[in-house]
Amino acid sequence: MAEISFGNAYVNIGGVEDDHYRYVMPVLIPKVEGRGNGIKTRIVNCVEIGKKLNRPPGYLCKFFGCELGAQTMINDKEGTYIVNGAFEQKTLSELVDKFIKLFVTCENCKLPETDLKVSRSGTIKQKCLACGHSFSVDMMHKLTNYIINNPPDSYGTKSSAVDKQERRRKKAAAGNGQADEDDGERKSKKKSSSRKKKEDGEDSSKARKKSSKKKKGDGENAGDGNDEDEDNIVWSTDTSKDAMAARLAEAGLDAKLLDLDLGDNGVDLNGDGGSNENEDEDDDDEDEEEVKQLKELIASGTKSRTVGKTALELAATLLGKDAEAEDITVRATELVVDAYITVDAANNAVELITGLVPALKAVKSSSSELAQAQICNRMDRLCESLEDDDDSDDKDDDKDYQIVAQILxxxxDNEIITESVVMEWYEKECYSDAMSAARKAAAPVVQWIQDADEDDDDDEE
Structure with a gap:
């Protein structure tokens, strides 16, 4: 395929009718290189298009890969953006228009004047600078996972925070008549201010520690009380080992999938949950403070529902008073799954699920598809942790990964996650061995879900 030259041709962004050429971008220039199995398409002016769209060029290249089902090579430092395979300019231009519609233009005024932001809860939002409209992008698109892992550089808040502090400092200096003080006086004032901030920081740190200890004590006292409002988990009608084996056989699922040690007296699935004696203490140093607090509650025997309520409070504090309800639910869900799903906890699936389900019900994870997606994404990180676990023997790796199927x-079964979310996660493009291992382990459950759905359709007919 010959390379097509478009020179300095420009087109309106997203088909916007603009006689003054305010919203224009260069025509996409593809260059097909190589031959045979090594053929690839280089996006020559991907950087220029990204600047005009106010989006990182890697987003556009990755979008091509998601839509075309092709591998991509993205090197922002060298400005290299490649899609494996040979693709015509017309095909790629149509995809550019689709990218602009999904991730650039405002859904209200249709103008390409939006800023993209990834919130701490993992939600991708756009705000229009023209009409002020704020909205979320389609989180079910495969590109969103890449955006979350590679947030826009324009939203690094450090530079903006420094600029704001500098403006405040200059304003305060001008108000006190100190704008013309010499360099020596400014340095002295800066050192004094630095010492004061350090002392204030130490006092603040002590206050936070006292507050944290007080909250911990309150949590332990709450765990000692009787919570009669616990939600009952509908695990199954009969939780005996024979009954579970019979249901698995009826569903056509390998009995090894849920080869759980139920003990002689069965398992209590009344929604109370309990402490996890196999908590992963080695990972505590890597956990964020909020997850550590939840792990302490779990270890102290606090009921799972109380752990979930505490997670909601922590999430609300982290996100601030202006946070939306769904954002709080998503963040609380992340805290809960990080606290419960650990490498050591994976050794006892029944105990893990017994504690996890009521906690997720307390934070209402089932009400948000994004929260459900975060639960599924946690399976990828669990497999990554299992790979890094030095104590695991190679012969037991497959058995270790079965925890993914058991959790899902x-x-x-308890209606925390839905079929559509599980399927969306399962069909997501894999970027690592851990993601592939998670989907391989989940395959029997996914097949069982699909078969059960087909049986329901047959019954309705």
Missing amino acids: KGLF
Whole structure:
């Protein structure tokens, strides 16, 4: 395929009718290189298009890969953006228009004057600078996972925060008549201010520690009380080992999938949950402070529902008073799954799920598809942790990964996650061995869910 030259041709962004050429971008220039299995398409002016769209050029290149089902190579430092395979300019231009519609233009005024932001809860939002409209992008698109892992550089808040502090300092200096003080006086004032901030920081740190200890004590006292409002988990009608094996056989699922040690007296699935004696203490140093607090509650025997309520309070504090309800639910869900789903906890699936389900019900994870997606994404990180676990023997790796299927089935049975979210996660493009391992382990459950859905359709007919 010959390379097509478009020179300095420009087109309106997203088909916007603009006689004054305010919203224009260069025509996409593809260059097909190589041959045979090594053929690839280089996006020559991907950087220029990204600047005009106010989006990182890697987003556009990755979008091509998601839509075309092709591998991509993105090197922002060298400005290299490649899609494996040979693609015509017309095909790629149509995809550029689709990218602009989904991730650039405002859904209200249709103008390409939006800023993209990834919130701490993992939600991708756009705000229009023209009409002020704020909205979320389609989180079910495969590109969103890449955006979350590679947030826009324009939203690094450090530079903006420094600029704001500098403006405040200059304003305060001018108000006190000190704008013309010499360099020596400014340096002295800066050192004094630095010492004062350090002392204030130490006092603030002590106050936070006292507050944290007080909250911990309150949490332990709450765990000692009787919570009669606990939600009952509908795990199954009969939780005996024979009954579970019979249901698995009826569903056509390998009995090894849920080869759980139920003990002689069965398992209590009344929604109370309990402490996890196999908590992963080695990972505590890497956990954020909020997750550590939840792990302490779990270890102290606090009921799972109380752990979930505490997670909601922590999430609300982290996100601030202006946070939306769904953002708080998503963040609380992340805290809960990080606290419960650990490498050591994976050794006892029944105990893990018994504690996890009521906690997720307390934070209402089932009400948000994004929260459900975060639960599924946690399976990828769990497999990554299992790969890094030095104590695991190679012969037991497959058995270790079965915890993924056990968790997904337990949450699906209790209506925490839905079929559509599980399928969207399962069909997501894999970027690592851990993601591939998670989907391989989940395959029997996914097949079981699909078969069950087909049976329901047959019954309705």
